[in-house]
Amino acid sequence: MIDAIYIHIPFCVKKCNYCDFVSFSNNKNRDLYIKYLIKELKLYSNYVYDTVYIGGGTPSLLKIEEVKEILNSINIAKNAEITFEINPKTVDYEKLKELKNLGINRVSIGCQSFNNETLKILGRIHNSEIAIKTYKDARKAGFDNINLDLMFAVPGQTLKTLKKDLNVLEELSPQHISIYSLILEENTKFWEMKKSGELNLVGEDLEAEMYKYIIEYLENIGYNQYEISNFSKTNYESKHNLKYWRNQHYVGAGLGASGYIQNKRYKNEITFEKYFEKIDNKKFPIKEVEKLNDRHIEEYKYILGLRLVREGVEILNSEYVEIAEKLIKRHLLNRIKNRYFLTKKGLFLANDVFVEFIK
Ligand SMILES: C[S@@+](CC[C@H](N)C(=O)[O-])C[C@H]1O[C@@H](n2cnc3c(N)ncnc32)[C@H](O)[C@@H]1O
Ligand code: SF4
Structure with a gap:
């Protein structure tokens, strides 16, 4: 049975120094992409979803009308969990309110850290104050199921600065926290910096110490660690992500998105040209399929x-x-x-x- 969909929005204001996700920092193909995405979504019109995850990239760059169009082109079950990823600095209170009015009931905000030095090293477009403001605006707009994304083991980060990040998290008290240790990915600015000796990665021992500290801290203040990198208050686990970890089927739509249907794991095309071409030919815009035995x-x-x-x-x-x-x-x-x-x-x-x- 398929009752989950991930929808990818591959646009960002600026590429972060560590990120290798399929996302582009120019607006080329922006309007056209939404048109094609809607066509792709309609290819899956036989499914009804009780979890919808709009991620990126930066979905919060979309106009409200575009988000509405996307949601209207799929079948959503009553009481579905509908998650939308938000980047600080790309939304204000009004827009958050409009997103809430569209039926989105969970937002995931990419804070990464509340330390301005760390944010600068990561190449984020926002500072700590803006991230906190975005969180508070989301609360004010009526969101009562909010995830904050954070990162640790970032170059320059120390146990002391990590503790401060956790203190801020405690104060903000979101329902859900995802906290990932930095992975050095090829084709990123960090990769180049590492090669030229400009990047001092956090050593394995400190990384493990940080992870241990995070688990103890968050469990102590009432979060359940339900997945290696995910913590939530009781009953606020991500229903959508639980399906991934429970090895359930789901649709992946959009440029570079991955999905799992009928025991086949697939990945969509990663260039606009090929993605558009396949949809024009009424085909699924799939690049690779792994048929599982x-x-x-x-x-x-x-x-x-x-x-x-x-x-x-x-x-x-x-x-x-x-x-x-x-x-x-x-x-x-x-x-x-x-x-x-x-x-x-x-x-x-x-x-x-x-x-x-x-x-
Ligand atoms: C692809 S991003 C999308 C969220 C949103 N665009 C943002 O950055 O705020 C999902 C999350 O994955 C994490 N992430 C991305 N690249 C990573 C890397 N190289 N190592 C560790 N975590 C990473 C970040 O915490 C990020 O918020
Ligand atoms: S981390 Fe998020 S905001 Fe930064 S480039 Fe990747 S997808 Fe875009």
Whole structure:
């Protein structure tokens, strides 16, 4: 069954120094893209969604009329979770209010940090004050399900500045927090800077210390860590993202978006030309398809499911039970009946755990 859709908006004011997502900082093809996106969405008119996630890029750059058109071109179930990504500095209170009036009931705000030095290093277009203002405006506009995105292990960041970020988070008290450690990606400014020796990455030990501190801090102030990088107040887990980790099917629409339909994982075209051309020919604008056999499906199930630190994943197949039991001996997994969970130690070595499940 398919009841989830991710919709990608590939435009940003400026490319951040660490980001390799499909997004462009010029407005080329901007109007045309929305027209084609709507056509693509209509190709999936047989589905009804109870979670919708409009991400990017920077969806908050869209005009209200465009957001309305996008939402009107899909079938949305009653009481669906509709998430919209917001970048500070691209919205004001009025626009947030309009988004709320369209039925959007969850916003995800990319704050990244509340330290202006860190924000500058990341190449963000906003400072801390603007991020806080955006959050407060969202609250004022009536949003009562707000995620804040943060990053840690950013060059120049220390335990002291990280603690201050957490203090601000505590004060703002959003319902949900996603906090990712920096990943150095190819084709980013950070990658170039690293190559030329201009970037001092945070060492592994400090990164682990930061992660440990984050978990303890957030759990202490009432957040449940339900996924490796995600924390929420009770009953405010992201319904949409839970579907990814539970290995459920979903539509991915838009330039470069990924989806999972009928046991096939696919990725859409990443150039406008090819994306438009396929839609003009009444085809799905898909670039690559990975058809999964039973073994692949199982591997995805375990690797994704183990990310859910409280829910864990059921393993019944004896081949994989054997792998999981070996990981228990290494104190990386725990088991309750047939369900397996990452241990505290396993959380820090999650990638080492996951590779064991790939044959
Ligand atoms: C693709 S972004 C979209 C959100 C929005 N455009 C923004 O930046 O505010 C989703 C989140 O992924 C995280 N992210 C992106 N690139 C990352 C990287 N290289 N390492 C760690 N986290 C990253 C950031 O926290 C970001 O908010
Ligand atoms: S992190 Fe977000 S705002 Fe920055 S370039 Fe990537 S998608 Fe755009």
